[in-house]
Amino acid sequence: MASPTSGIVDIHTHMYPPSYVEIMESRTTIPIVRKFPQASDPRLILLEEEVKSLEDALKDPQAKVPGRPLTTHYSSVQQKIHFMDTHGIQKSVVSLANPWLDFLDASESPAIAKKINEEFSDLCGQYPRRLFFFAALPLTASLEDILGSVEHVRGLKYCRGVILGTSGLGKGLDDPRLLPVYKALAESKLPIFLHPHYGLPSEVWGDRAGEYGHVLPLALGFPMETTIAVTRMFLAGVFDETDEQGEWESVTWNTAAIKKATEGKSAETEAILGGNATRVLRLDEEF
Known part of the structure; x- marks a missing residue:
């Protein structure tokens, strides 16, 4: 199919660079990537609710596998472009999916963030004008390192913002320690693409939540998680502390x-x- 000429832009589309997958494969606790004989693709396991299912699947080859399939669609730029052409998408702003770099030690997250963001930039460079990306920040590191990462990604040709989870530095997005980061992003004209991950407390979903897959924590928990996060930012006056960035009239x-x-x-x-x-x-x- 020929490249589309319409103006459709997809800003919620994830990819995993090879170095990130290697990190996940090397881990022994969630988030992890694991292979199972009963599944054709590796599985990405992120949620606490999936731990028991993970243990069962590792013991029993007949057990239902947890997590989501980590297909080559998450790593192949050619498949990404094919998907875009198939669905008439002119441009995509790709990003690392949750849990980003939130699980890394402070000593290693800055270097890994730099490497992953440069991998994304190189990936987008293969299809200029069609692919852009939201960068990942090393939020477990020091404020100096986080601000250094903002300075780094603002210089990457295809970076158009950052992807941020609702935990921030660990205490939510109304944490005063994040104000310098918000201001640096505003000054750099790098929007925040806010993305859920942590959800609501597991007891909210009841004892049988593990039987229902991702329906409850994702379909219901994720929207509520982001709603609470942004409301906390509003009540804390975060938006009053940064330059006016406009609003979505719709x-x-x-x-x-x-x-x-x-x-x-x-x-x-x-x-x-x-x-x-x-x-x-x-x-x-x-x-």
């Missing part, structure tokens, strides 16, 4: 934004502004 609750988003579709505008509520709640019925 998520601003006002009639102008709705009318603009549904331009030329008066029935849809009416439905959003009150028609749906009137119909569902029977607000126009006689008393």
Whole structure:
């Protein structure tokens, strides 16, 4: 298929450079990558809820394997481009998936971050104008090292921001120690792509959570995790401490934004502004 000409941009798409996979394969506790005789692809195991399933699968070749398949789609740039062409995607901003570098020791995370970010930059260089990336920061390291990493990635040609989990330096994104990092990113014009990973406490999902795979912690836990993280940032005044970076008009609750988003579709505008509520709640019925 020929390269697409439409303007579709995919900003939520993950890849794992070879050096990152090697690190995960060398580990003995989650997050880890493991191979199982009953699975054709290696499995990436991230969640605490999967530990028992991991132990069972390692003991019993007939047991259900935990985690998610780590297929070559996560490492092959050719397969990434093929996926983009197949689905009419003009550009992709790729990023390292969770748990990023959050599990590394402070002594090793800066060097590993530098290597991985340069691997991403080289990967994107194979398809200029089509591939860009969000960098990973060594958040377990010192503030000096983190700021040094920001300075490094701002100079990488294809870097367009950073991917950040909700834990930050370990105490959440409302942690005052993160303010210098936020300011450095704002000054460097590097947006934060906020991504969940840690979810909600396992007891929320009940004793049978392990039977349900990723449905509860991902489909329900992840959106709630990011909602809580951003709300904490707002309540702590984080956004008041950094330069104004603009807003997404489409998520601003006002009639102008709705009318603009549904331009030329008066029935849809009416439905959003009150028609749906009137119909569902029977607000126009006689008393």
